Amino acid sequence: MSEVLSASSDVAFTPAVKAIQTRKGSRDGYAQVERHGGWRSAVDDQLAHFLAAQTSFFLATASADGQPYMQHRGGPAGFIHVLDPHTLAFADYSGNRQYITQGNLSENPKAHIFVMDYVHRRRIKIWGEARVVEDDAALLQTLMPQGYKARPEQVIVFTIKAWDSNCPQHIPQKFDAADVAAALAARDARIAELEAALAAAQPISTAQPASGESGAVAP
Incomplete structure (x- = not known):
């Protein structure tokens, strides 16, 4: 039969745990949480x-x-x-x-x-x-x-x-391989799109020099 807890956090905060919290100075803070029912x-x-x-x-x-x-x-x-x-x-x-x-x-x-x-x-x-x-x-x-x-x-x-x-303290941030692959694929697709747009905005010039112009620079 399950025991009845005065606060839900008592499932972890046993008398032994509370004694150590008291000795190390954190008991008052957790007691305040318990007064509101615990976790x-x-x-x-x-x-x-x-x-x-x-x-x-x-x-x-x-x-x-x-x-x-x-x-x-x-x-x-x-x-x-x-x-x-x-x-x-x-x-x-x-x-x-x-x-x-x-x-x-x-x-x-x-x-x-x-x-x-x-x-x-x-x-x-x-x-x-x-x-x-x-x-x-x-x-x-x-x-x-x-x-x-x-x-x-x-x-x-x-x-x-x-x-x-x-809290997030000491948790290294890691990403799933599938998520990383999807992000890289989206990046590559965007780069290709921008490169295509840039190429389309810069047409190659086909203009020829006027008749009689050699294009040489006079001395």
């Missing part, structure tokens, strides 16, 4: 828009004895679905068949989603609980990205407890 706990338009644009994220779980594990999940933009303001879901594709994530969730539902957007230098952290759904073909078909080359095996449903975003 956000539902999907708003900002988060929905952010998730819809992502093609990659990391899913962290832990075994019953606390051994952590993080696994990458990827797909085309839109592969992370918002089922309702508190629930995310995605098709889980067949992979190396280790099933560490599924095994962890079978004994410890606590999970964490970490999404990094390198282009805009932004990261989103989502705390919650996750479960694996193996027997809902209709849901799996709904979540499977159309035309994506992968074999869907099951569904992972994630219930949100809290989420927060970080």
